[in-house]
Amino acid sequence: MGRPTLSLVIPVFNEEAVLPMLHERVQSFLASLGLPAEVVFVNDGSKDRTFEMLQELAKSDRRYKVVSFARNFGHQVAITAGLDYARGEAVVVMDADLQDPPEVVLQMVAKWREGFDVVYGRRHHRESETWFKLVTAKIFYRCFAAMVPIEVPLDTGDFRLMSRRVVVALRALKETHRFVRGMVAWIGFKQTAVLYDRAGRAAGETKYPLKKMLKFAADGITSFSILPLRASSYLGLFISFVSVVMAIWAMVAHFVYHATVPGWTASIVTTSLLAAVQLVMIGILGEYVGRIYEQVKGRPLYLVGDVLNMPRQPDNDDLDDDGDAPAAP
Numbered sequence: 001m002g003r004p005t006l007s008l009v010i011p012v013f014n015e016e017a018v019l020p021m022l023h024e025r026v027q028s029f030l031a032s033l034g035l036p037a038e039v040v041f042v043n044d045g046s047k048d049r050t051f052e053m054l055q056e057l058a059k060s061d062r063r064y065k066v067v068s069f070a071r072n073f074g075h076q077v078a079i080t081a082g083l084d085y086a087r088g089e090a091v092v093v094m095d096a097d098l099q100d101p102p103e104v105v106l107q108m109v110a111k112w113r114e115g116f117d118v119v120y121g122r123r124h125h126r127e128s129e130t131w132f133k134l135v136t137a138k139i140f141y142r143c144f145a146a147m148v149p150i151e152v153p154l155d156t157g158d159f160r161l162m163s164r165r166v167v168v169a170l171r172a173l174k175e176t177h178r179f180v181r182g183m184v185a186w187i188g189f190k191q192t193a194v195l196y197d198r199a200g201r202a203a204g205e206t207k208y209p210l211k212k213m214l215k216f217a218a219d220g221i222t223s224f225s226i227l228p229l230r231a232s233s234y235l236g237l238f239i240s241f242v243s244v245v246m247a248i249w250a251m252v253a254h255f256v257y258h259a260t261v262p263g264w265t266a267s268i269v270t271t272s273l274l275a276a277v278q279l280v281m282i283g284i285l286g287e288y289v290g291r292i293y294e295q296v297k298g299r300p301l302y303l304v305g306d307v308l309n310m311p312r313q314p315d316n317d318d319l320d321d322d323g324d325a326p327a328a329p
């Protein structure tokens with residue numbers, strides 16, 4: 001069976017209210033697309049009738065595929081599974097609630113045809129969200145950008161098209177706590193944006209309560225930055241400086257002005273110095289833990305876009321089977 005040109009990956013969690021509308025919109029989108037396509041639904045442990053409805057869809061049309069989780073594993077993991085199962089030459093991730101309009105995918109496909117590997121949807125208007133969501137999202141993305149060395153485009157979510165080589169690269173990133181939009185930015189290749197107006201949720205309620213949002217934000221920062229681990233070094237250095245100043249002051253007060261009770265100078269000097277030394281040592285531990293963390297994530301060190309006049313795979317057979325260097329040709 002040949003590959004479909006386009007895969008739509010749609011994570012769904014308790015979306016029975018929105019599925020009929022989604023089906024209708026996707027159906028007319030597929031008709032206007034006019035290319036071989038598949039739709040991969042990832043049922044993220046829904047407790048309502050979502051799975052039964054997806055079964056009906058899959059029965060009615062072979063292009064609809066369903067991966068159903070044993071329980072709720074979360075949005076980012078659902079996206080990951082969708083990307084693992086998607087077979088398309090290009091793959092688009094979109095929400096089930098129609099906040100990401102399928103029609104915009106046509107523009108994404110056009111950009112992909114122009115040679116872009118990642119086409120993300122950038123939110124132009126976002127009126128229908130609560131002010132709380134807008135403000136927290138703004139703050140989070142600004143902090144994130146300040147802490148993280150890679151460039152993650154602002155005002156984008158997970159609504160994006162990825163070429164097959166990006167999807168394959170993403171599969172090689174095996175980390176457990178997944179912040180997909182950051183991982184895609186980390187991968188690189190040619191990326192561009194299409195602007196769209198983000199509509200309100202078509203039906204049902206948000207599946208992202210505050211608790212999930214906080215976990216998401218923490219995953220984002222900790223997967224791409226070891227700055228929090230370093231924080232105690234910085235604090236320790238600052239307190240070292242303060243403690244030296246305090247020690248000088250305490251000694252002056254003792255020896256020059258004789259204005260202290262016995263024992264005060266020694267206690268001030270030792271406690272402040274010890275606090276500083278401890279923080280610096282914790283910071284040093286942080287540096288090592290950070291490096292272990294980076295290593296354990298096991299991300300590839302680099303990703304190759306193109307090679308010229310060379311095979312794609314690096315040279316591996318520098319030794320013969322018997323372990324000698326190969327004879328000169």
Ligand code: UDP
Nearest residue numbers: 011012013044074075078095096206207208
């Ligand atoms: N979702 C999921 N698992 C979860 C939470 C959400 O698969 O644990 C899906 C949900 O069905 C929807 C998408 O992720 O397709 C985005 O969720 P939602 O629209 O509720 O988030 P919001 O737009 O409110 O941030």
Ligand code: MG
Nearest residue numbers: 095097099201
């Ligand atoms: Mg939504």
